Amino acid sequence: MTAADRVPPQHRVPVHRRAKVHRLPAIVDNLPGAVYRTQPTRYLIEHLDWMRRAGRADSTIKARTMALHFLALWLHGDPFDATSQQLDAWQSTLKPLIKMRHQTSLIRPYYRFVQDRGYRLDNPAALLPLPPAPRRLPRPISEERLMAAVAAARPRVLRWLLLAGWSGLRAAEIAGLTVESFAADGTGQVWARVMGKGSKEREVPVPAWCWELIEPALPASGPCWAREKGTGPVTAQHVSQLCNDYLRSQGMSDTFHALRHRAATETLHATGGDLRAVQDLLGHSNLGTLHVYTRVRPGTLAGAVAALGRPTDELR
Known part of the structure; x- marks a missing residue:
């Protein structure tokens, strides 16, 4: 008996509704953040490769990958297909403002990239507001x-x-x-x-x-x-x-x-x-x-x- 057979019938997920596991091409195995890409995002591989060639830090590449991954989970779909209304709704869920600023700044370059490359005619993130960075007083140790x-x-x-x-x-x-x-x-x-x-x-x-x-x-x-x-x-x-x-x-x-x-x-x-x-x-x-x-x-x-x-x- 397999693990699937032990699940009661009423709790089993129909085959046609099960999430697909997307395998990535071998050419991106060494890209930072590759282990996090579990949600499909069209042209993400190209974008990450562009970031690497542009000299972006590994931490930035990983952070953008994770941000798009969680955006895909929120959308229940591919971020590439997101509309401006959907991104407005997504941004409204981000609190506090410092989190909103961080997450917005991570996903906006992806949409600018796909528009610049001609993959999309519009940029649904173009009008997303970017809250100002909080201005905190320095706290040097005495x-x-x-x-x-x-x-x-x-x-x-x-x-x-x-x-x-x-x-x-x-x-x-x-x-x-x-x-x-x-x-x-x-x-x-x-x-x-x-x-x-x-x-x-x-x-x-x-x-x-x-x-x-x-x-x-x-x-x-x-x-x-x-x-x-x-x-x-x-x-x-x-x-x-x-x-x-x-x-x-x-x-x-x-x-x-x-x-x-x-x-x-x-x-x-x-x-x-x-x-x-x-x-x-x-x-x-x-x-x-x-x-x-x-x-x-x-x-x-x-x-x-x-x-x-x-x-x-x-x-x-």
């Missing part, structure tokens, strides 16, 4: 809490705190470091070559006193940080979770990413407000995103407005 955190951290976590708080590295960038990523210039300054978001490579300085604490623990070659349990290098999630758990254990509500905010804020003040220096440190393509990372010290702002010109005559 100097007092940061110094307390590094003073009590065990060596493994300490090195990650230093790279985030003084060199502004993301958890993924720290996890991806190899011994070969570090090199000293003619002055002895150590630089770390990291691969940031969007496969953008940059070099960031590592303070000498930080390097003195980091270098002794590095292996002769290869990945800098091996897993404490299992084999292979650590992942971004491992770095982030371990550091977040440590900060919480110290009674701090700050996240590990707040150390990157701190590095940006302190670099801004140390350079006299040089936004390009902060941009190079963080690896952001757009200067406009720096407001999320850099915070003007209240004392600086208060001193600035107090120094503004004032009337010479007495006011009543």
